[in-house]
Amino acid sequence: MYDFNYHRPTSLDQAFEIFSNSEDASYLAGGHTLLPSMKQRLAAPTDIIDLGGISSLEGIKSESDELVIGALTNHDEVATSALVSSEIPSIAKLASNIGDAQVRNRGTIGGSIANSDPAADYPAAVLGLGARLVTNKRVIKADDFFVDMFETALEEGEILQEIKFPKPDKSAYQKLPNPASRYAVVGVFIASRNGSVRVAITGAAPSVFRAPELESRLSESFSVEAIENVTLESELMNDDMHASAAYRASLCVVMAKRAVADMLKIS
Amino acid sequence: MAREVNLKVNGEDVSEQLQENTLLVDLLRETLRLTGTHVGCDTSQCGACTVHLNGRAVKSCTVLAVQCEGSEVTTVEGIGSPEKLHPMQEAFSECHGLQCGFCTPGMIMSAIDLVHREESLDENSIREGLEGNICRCTGYHNIVRSVELAATKMRN
Ligand SMILES: Cc1cc2nc3c(=O)[nH]c(=O)nc-3n(C[C@H](O)[C@H](O)[C@H](O)COP(=O)(O)OP(=O)(O)OC[C@H]3O[C@@H](n4cnc5c(N)ncnc54)[C@H](O)[C@@H]3O)c2cc1C
Numbered sequence: 318m319y320d321f322n323y324h325r326p327t328s329l330d331q332a333f334e335i336f337s338n339s340e341d342a343s344y345l346a347g348g349h350t351l352l353p354s355m356k357q358r359l360a361a362p363t364d365i366i367d368l369g370g371i372s373s374l375e376g377i378k379s380e381s382d383e384l385v386i387g388a389l390t391n392h393d394e395v396a397t398s399a400l401v402s403s404e405i406p407s408i409a410k411l412a413s414n415i416g417d418a419q420v421r422n423r424g425t426i427g428g429s430i431a432n433s434d435p436a437a438d439y440p441a442a443v444l445g446l447g448a449r450l451v452t453n454k455r456v457i458k459a460d461d462f463f464v465d466m467f468e469t470a471l472e473e474g475e476i477l478q479e480i481k482f483p484k485p486d487k488s489a490y491q492k493l494p495n496p497a498s499r500y501a502v503v504g505v506f507i508a509s510r511n512g513s514v515r516v517a518i519t520g521a522a523p524s525v526f527r528a529p530e531l532e533s534r535l536s537e538s539f540s541v542e543a544i545e546n547v548t549l550e551s552e553l554m555n556d557d558m559h560a561s562a563a564y565r566a567s568l569c570v571v572m573a574k575r576a577v578a579d580m581l582k583i584s
Numbered sequence: 585m586a587r588e589v590n591l592k593v594n595g596e597d598v599s600e601q602l603q604e605n606t607l608l609v610d611l612l613r614e615t616l617r618l619t620g621t622h623v624g625c626d627t628s629q630c631g632a633c634t635v636h637l638n639g640r641a642v643k644s645c646t647v648l649a650v651q652c653e654g655s656e657v658t659t660v661e662g663i664g665s666p667e668k669l670h671p672m673q674e675a676f677s678e679c680h681g682l683q684c685g686f687c688t689p690g691m692i693m694s695a696i697d698l699v700h701r702e703e704s705l706d707e708n709s710i711r712e713g714l715e716g717n718i719c720r721c722t723g724y725h726n727i728v729r730s731v732e733l734a735a736t737k738m739r740n
Pocket residue numbers: 343344345346347348349350351352353368388389414415416417420423424425426427428429430431432434436437438439471475476477478498499500501628629
């Protein structure tokens with residue numbers, strides 16, 4: 318890992334100012350993506366701006382019909398939060414299956430979403446629930462946030478502050494985890510609210526995406542049978558050593574069916 | 585650039601001038617010579633470098649020492665002594681929970697956090713809870729038995 322200048326600001330304004338005055342800065346949250354990439358020299362920032370000292374990025378709260386999670390909240394805090402478990406249990410379950418215990422003690426929700434790894438879990442919940450992403454500058458809708466592999470709508474130096482998840486009537490997340498890393502080979506998040514259904518799929522393509530065909534069929538009839546015969550186009554799917562594109566396309570439907578079955582069990 | 589870092593390691597105040605890119609594991613092993621904490625992979629996968637940071641298990645190869653300013657770190661050297669082993673160490677010894685011993689300090693630190701975290705544990709939840717620790721000698725059966733025994737000891 319190359320050397321860098323380390324900063325630990327205590328406010329968002331300070332963090333943004335340091336970013337603007339640095340040659341090639343990077344924010345640091347849990348470090349569980351950034352530090353491994355710096356060791357491999359895939360990233361070599363001149364300045365590291367540790368967000369760990371900014372208390373306004375922490376915390377979980379319920380605000381009328383939204384569950385609000387601060388960007389710096391780690392995966393274990395989300396997984397074990399009584400509030401998350403009662404308001405949107407699928408998010409707690411998703412967090413409890415990220416990586417391993419040590420990863421969950423460090424990795425943060427904000428880092429996962431800002432990084433937008435094609436196999437990351439949280440992007441599926443953000444897009445599936447249609448969350449609002451609050452930054453130091455504006456509010457971004459989930460549908461406008463994920464652009465491409467490792468690419469989001471965040472501009473240079475923009476800081477993700479909190480994520481506002483609308484509370485669904487029901488939701489579920491199902492993934493086939495990679496047996497070594499637990500990243501999603503394919504993960505499907507489904508949420509229903511006032512009769513409308515959103516389906517977001519991670520792991521399958523360069524970036525998380527919605528599946529309109531699954532959404533419309535499930536909006537018509539919310540059952541496993543309704544999506545039994547759907548086939549997704551494998552052309553745009555990832556094809557790598559973990560899974561072929563055709564296998565991923567088929568997994569999308571299998572995971573969606575499992576998520577639907579989970580939701581039907583919730584009374 | 586160098587920077588002063590102040591933290592507690594195994595209950596003692598530590599204050600060191602460190603390069604900013606120093607990893608927590610390197611502060612522990614190279615500067616403080618606490619070589620019980622091992623480096624197996626240096627890629628955040630194996631868990632051999634697991635220590636407690638403010639009471640929680642973390643991979644010290646994936647934390648910067650400067651991020652630990654003001655924190656409390658506990659390593660395997662800090663949980664017991666040869667005369668008075670920690671119940672987890674005792675259990676690993678009694679159940680033959682180690683072969684070459686390379687993964688053991690990390691296993692022990694993860695397992696202690698696991699027992700603190702979970703109200704009850706069975707074979708499945710122990711295996712799941714130790715997912716972040718890899719044993720190259722593959723002695724998982726006895727590791728699970730050790731943690732089962734230690735959980736009973738720690739709760740009494
Ligand atoms: C062994 C292992 C297994 C893993 N398994 C999984 C898994 O199963 N599923 C999964 O989803 N993930 C997995 N991860 C990734 C893990 O969840 C990471 O912690 C996460 O992706 C990044 O969060 P972080 O807080 O560590 O971010 P960092 O590494 O600190 O940052 C990542 C990137 O996001 C930027 N960033 C961070 N916070 C903000 C912010 N608030 N605003 C703007 N930019 C920001 C940083 O500048 C950096 O570019 C795994 C990681 C490891 C090491």
